[in-house]
Amino acid sequence: MNLQVLIVGAGPAGLVLACDLARRGVTARLVDKAPSYFLGSRGDGLQPRTLEVFDDLGVLDAILEAGGTAPLTRVYDGAEVVAEMRMAEPTEPTPDVPYPNLWFVPQFRTEEILRARLVELGGRVELATELVAFTQDADGVTATLRHDGVDEVVRVDYLVGADGGKSTVRKQAGIEFVGDTDETITAMLADVRVDGLDPAYGYAWVTGGIALSPLAGTDLFTLTGQPPADGSPVTSELLQGLVDDASGRTDIRIREVVWATVWRANVRVASRFQEGRVLLVGDAAQVCPPTGGQGLNTGVQDSYNLGWKLAGPRELVDTYAAEREPIARGVLDLAARALRRHVDGDEDAHQRGAEFHQLALNYRGGPLSRDDRSTPGPVRAGDRAPDAPCQEDGEPVRLFDLFRGPGWTVLELRDGEVIAGDRTLLDVDGHARAAYGAEGFVLVRPDGYIGLTTDDRDAVGEYLEAGTLAVSR
Ligand SMILES: Cc1cc2nc3c(=O)[nH]c(=O)nc-3n(C[C@H](O)[C@H](O)[C@H](O)COP(=O)(O)OP(=O)(O)OC[C@H]3O[C@@H](n4cnc5c(N)ncnc54)[C@H](O)[C@@H]3O)c2cc1C
Structure with a gap:
C-alpha cells in the first residue's frame, strides 16, 4: 500500500496527527528515535481548546479522569503561610464553552492516552526509529530511517516534522528557527516522590524560591527552582538541601527523582511551516517558554489543523502554513510577555486568564474563510465553532455531538431549529441562535472552525465542491 504520510516524532503533536490520520484512513507511519517513552511531566496544563480537540478525537473522558484543576498553593515564608493562590480559578461551563478550565495532566500521561487511542484506531508508535x-x-x-543501525528507505507523499525544538526535519529542510535563547533565564524542574506533603495542595516558599506542585493523578510532585549555579547535576541530595533550607522543616523527604531538567528561555518560530511536501508541527515549528502553558497546546492545534488537510488535495495542504504561522507568532508573543512579567517579579504572572485558553484564536481572513451573510452574525468565518445545548426528540444533544468525527457539518438555522443533514435539533433556550445567528447556513470544518457563513444554500455546495475541498468532505 502506498504510504501517504511519515510523521517524525511521537510527542503530543505527532500522536494527535497520527490519531487524526488513522480515523480518516490515511496511511501513515509514526516514528520516534527514542528507545522508550518519555517520562517527564513537562506540559501538564491542557487549555480549554485542547480539551475540545480531545473530545473530538475520543480521548476526553480518559483525560478528564487522569487530571484535575489547578491545586490551591500555600505560599510560605519559612514556616508561616503568607498567601494561598491558584494558577487558575475554576469556572462553570457555559452553553458555548463546555470545558472552561485549564486541566492538569502530566504530559507522559497525556501521551499514554493518545498512544492507546492510536492503537484503537489501528496505528502504533515505532520506537528507536x-x-x-x-x-x-x-x-x-x-526518507531514510535508521533502526538498530540498519537503514530503511521509505517513499511518502508528505513528511511531517513533529520532532521537537531541535527538529532534524526543520534543519534538513533548510528552514530557519528565528528567535532567541536567553541563557540568563533558567529554571530547574524535577518530578519527585516526596514524603511529608499533602497532595491536595501545592507548596511554595518565598525564601529559597522553590515550589512543589502535586502532579494530578500520580503520587509525584514537580519541584521548581533555580538550577545549581555551578552546573552540577540535579540529584535528590541537591533537591533535599533546597527543600530543607527553604522550609526549615525536617519532615519533607525527597524519596526519588523520576525526571529532571534545566530549562532555558527559548522563544523561536520557524521562518516557514512548509517547504514543498515537508511540514512542521508542534515544537519543531515554534518553541515558547512554559509561562502561559502554550507549547503542547499549540502543537495539538497545529496537528488538528493539518490532519484533515492531509486527507485532501495538495491545495488544501498548502493552506496549513497560512493559517498556523500567524497563530504561532501570537502565541509566542503571549508566552514571552508572561515570561517577562514572571522575570520582573509580577506575582500574578502565573495566573492564566482567558487569553491563554486558545478559544479565541481564529483563522479569520484566511484562505478557507468566507463570510457571505448579508448581515454579519455573531460568528465569522475562521472562528472556532461554539457549542450549544439543544434537544432532539426531547433528548439533550449538543452541537459538539454533531461536530464529533472527521467530517464537515452544515448547520442550517431556522425558526428556533438547527438542521444538520437529516437531524433536526430544537434550539430550546436560544443558545444556538445566540452563538450562530437566527437564520442562515454555517459550515463547520472537520477541525471545528467555521469555513463559511451564508444566507444561500447553494453557496454551501459551491464552497464544498470548489476543487480544493471536494476530496476532504
Ligand atoms: C519544563 C517544561 C514545562 C512545560 N510546560 C508546559 C505547559 O505547562 N503547557 C504546555 O502546553 N507546554 C509546556 N511545555 C512544552 C511542551 O512540553 C512541548 O511544547 C511539547 O512537548 C511539544 O510537543 P511536540 O510533540 O511538538 O514535541 P516533543 O514532545 O519534543 O516530541 C518530539 C519527539 O520527536 C522525537 N525525535 C526528535 N528527532 C527525531 C528524529 N530525527 N527521528 C525520530 N524521532 C525524533 C523525540 O524523541 C521526541 O519524542 C513545557 C516544556 C518544558 C520543557
Whole structure:
C-alpha cells in the first residue's frame, strides 16, 4: 500500500496527527528515535481548546479522569503561610464553552492516552526509529530511517516534522528557527516522590524560591527552582538541601527523582511551516517558554489543523502554513510577555486568564474563510465553532455531538431549529441562535472552525465542491 504520510516524532503533536490520520484512513507511519517513552511531566496544563480537540478525537473522558484543576498553593515564608493562590480559578461551563478550565495532566500521561487511542484506531508508535535524511521532489519525499543501525528507505507523499525544538526535519529542510535563547533565564524542574506533603495542595516558599506542585493523578510532585549555579547535576541530595533550607522543616523527604531538567528561555518560530511536501508541527515549528502553558497546546492545534488537510488535495495542504504561522507568532508573543512579567517579579504572572485558553484564536481572513451573510452574525468565518445545548426528540444533544468525527457539518438555522443533514435539533433556550445567528447556513470544518457563513444554500455546495475541498468532505 502506498504510504501517504511519515510523521517524525511521537510527542503530543505527532500522536494527535497520527490519531487524526488513522480515523480518516490515511496511511501513515509514526516514528520516534527514542528507545522508550518519555517520562517527564513537562506540559501538564491542557487549555480549554485542547480539551475540545480531545473530545473530538475520543480521548476526553480518559483525560478528564487522569487530571484535575489547578491545586490551591500555600505560599510560605519559612514556616508561616503568607498567601494561598491558584494558577487558575475554576469556572462553570457555559452553553458555548463546555470545558472552561485549564486541566492538569502530566504530559507522559497525556501521551499514554493518545498512544492507546492510536492503537484503537489501528496505528502504533515505532520506537528507536530515527529519521536521518530525506530528499523531496514534486511528487513526494524519500526518507531514510535508521533502526538498530540498519537503514530503511521509505517513499511518502508528505513528511511531517513533529520532532521537537531541535527538529532534524526543520534543519534538513533548510528552514530557519528565528528567535532567541536567553541563557540568563533558567529554571530547574524535577518530578519527585516526596514524603511529608499533602497532595491536595501545592507548596511554595518565598525564601529559597522553590515550589512543589502535586502532579494530578500520580503520587509525584514537580519541584521548581533555580538550577545549581555551578552546573552540577540535579540529584535528590541537591533537591533535599533546597527543600530543607527553604522550609526549615525536617519532615519533607525527597524519596526519588523520576525526571529532571534545566530549562532555558527559548522563544523561536520557524521562518516557514512548509517547504514543498515537508511540514512542521508542534515544537519543531515554534518553541515558547512554559509561562502561559502554550507549547503542547499549540502543537495539538497545529496537528488538528493539518490532519484533515492531509486527507485532501495538495491545495488544501498548502493552506496549513497560512493559517498556523500567524497563530504561532501570537502565541509566542503571549508566552514571552508572561515570561517577562514572571522575570520582573509580577506575582500574578502565573495566573492564566482567558487569553491563554486558545478559544479565541481564529483563522479569520484566511484562505478557507468566507463570510457571505448579508448581515454579519455573531460568528465569522475562521472562528472556532461554539457549542450549544439543544434537544432532539426531547433528548439533550449538543452541537459538539454533531461536530464529533472527521467530517464537515452544515448547520442550517431556522425558526428556533438547527438542521444538520437529516437531524433536526430544537434550539430550546436560544443558545444556538445566540452563538450562530437566527437564520442562515454555517459550515463547520472537520477541525471545528467555521469555513463559511451564508444566507444561500447553494453557496454551501459551491464552497464544498470548489476543487480544493471536494476530496476532504
Ligand atoms: C519544563 C517544561 C514545562 C512545560 N510546560 C508546559 C505547559 O505547562 N503547557 C504546555 O502546553 N507546554 C509546556 N511545555 C512544552 C511542551 O512540553 C512541548 O511544547 C511539547 O512537548 C511539544 O510537543 P511536540 O510533540 O511538538 O514535541 P516533543 O514532545 O519534543 O516530541 C518530539 C519527539 O520527536 C522525537 N525525535 C526528535 N528527532 C527525531 C528524529 N530525527 N527521528 C525520530 N524521532 C525524533 C523525540 O524523541 C521526541 O519524542 C513545557 C516544556 C518544558 C520543557
